[in-house]
Amino acid sequence: MSGLKELLKKGLGLGDMAFNAGGGAITWFPGHMAAATRAIRHRLKLADLVIEVRDARIPLSSANADLQPHLSAKRRVVALNKKDLANPNIMHKWTHYFETCNQNCVAINAHSKSSVKKLLEVVEFKLKEVICKEPTLLVMVVGVPNVGKSALINSIHQIAKSRFPVQEKMKRAAVGPLPGVTQDIAGFKIAHKPSIYVLDTPGVLVPSISDIETGLKLALAGSVKDSVVGEERIVQYLLAVLNTRGTPLHWKHLNNRRIDGIEYEAEENHEYSLKNLKPKRRNLPNRSDLVYVEVTSSIFL
Numbered sequence: 115m116s117g118l119k120e121l122l123k124k125g126l127g128l129g130d131m132a133f134n135a136g137g138g139a140i141t142w143f144p145g146h147m148a149a150a151t152r153a154i155r156h157r158l159k160l161a162d163l164v165i166e167v168r169d170a171r172i173p174l175s176s177a178n179a180d181l182q183p184h185l186s187a188k189r190r191v192v193a194l195n196k197k198d199l200a201n202p203n204i205m206h207k208w209t210h211y212f213e214t215c216n217q218n219c220v221a222i223n224a225h226s227k228s229s230v231k232k233l234l235e236v237v238e239f240k241l242k243e244v245i246c247k248e249p250t251l252l253v254m255v256v257g258v259p260n261v262g263k264s265a266l267i268n269s270i271h272q273i274a275k276s277r278f279p280v281q282e283k284m285k286r287a288a289v290g291p292l293p294g295v296t297q298d299i300a301g302f303k304i305a306h307k308p309s310i311y312v313l314d315t316p317g318v319l320v321p322s323i324s325d326i327e328t329g330l331k332l333a334l335a336g337s338v339k340d341s342v343v344g345e346e347r348i349v350q351y352l353l354a355v356l357n358t359r360g361t362p363l364h365w366k367h368l369n370n371r372r373i374d375g376i377e378y379e380a381e382e383n384h385e386y387s388l389k390n391l392k393p394k395r396r397n398l399p400n401r402s403d404l405v406y407v408e409v410t411s412s413i414f415l
């Protein structure tokens with residue numbers, strides 16, 4: 115792990131990020147990500163199992179394409195995390211999709227112990243064949259930034275602590291709302307006989323996200339910094355998605371805020387084309403037809 119720190123020192127500066135405003139590739143590949151990607155690839159060779167954490171709201175866009183060949187060659191469980199924020203009506207379709215691809219997949223909420231326990235049951239099942247052969251096992255947790263890897267590890271540790279109360283003290287993994295909190299690979303012992311270590315890894319993206327829509331989804335899910343993509347563009351995309359799906363907005367809420375003294379722009383609404391994200395005018399919807407829906411959930415693919 116000290117090797118990684120050396121790599122970090124040699125790595126590029128944290129400011130190595132760019133966004134092509136013309137609609138091209140999104141690039142957010144700070145120095146620690148380049149170094150971490152190399153370190154993850156190296157350590158994957160030693161891992162007995164990988165938990166690949168993805169965002170349940172964007173199960174395909176939150177995959178790191180560059181790591182896929184390495185991950186699919188390992189015993190892998192895909193954890194679709196933040197299921198509490200995802201559309202429950204399509205969650206089971208995603209788990210079914212992964213099953214049809216012969217890929218173990220569990221939808222979880224990293225903050226819920228019962229949910230993490232279900233994931234651990236699958237992990238244990240997949241490790242069965244090695245458990246009796248090896249004295250020490252290594253489970254790696256990987257994923258793009260901010261998908262909840264550290265939160266998951268903390269929950270795993272809580273569960274392990276209740277099972278093995280005598281084990282040595284472990285420092286909690288740092289959890290944060292912004293991407294890039296974890297910048298080093300850290301190992302935690304979660305079981306003995308056999309000893310099982312879980313490795314938390316920094317969230318890593320591909321060096322360049324060529325598909326603008328994937329980049330926007332990652333930004334909305336918090337895996338790419340807003341400033342890299344541009345706040346206005348993110349909002350335009352969100353509105354485009356909501357409009358395309360006919361998702362009613364919470365006008366009542368907006369009206370209440372106006373009453374609170376907050377000024378909003380002219381009484382007009384825009385329709386956004388997903389292709390160019392340029393607004394086109396259309397008639398105001400009939401407000402009486404609109405009902406409140408939770409905007410933060412169920413909007414992604």
Ligand SMILES: Nc1nc2c(ncn2[C@@H]2O[C@H](COP(=O)(O)OP(=O)(O)OP(=O)(O)O)[C@@H](O)[C@H]2O)c(=O)[nH]1
Nearest residue numbers: 196223224260261262263264265290294295296317
């Ligand atoms: N609602 C919800 N929030 C979650 C869940 N899991 C994690 N979070 C939140 O998501 C944010 C990111 O979690 P982290 O565990 O720091 O994510 P990470 O993947 O380790 O992030 P990096 O260090 O950037 O790679 C934090 O605010 C967590 O509290 C979940 O299942 N549901």
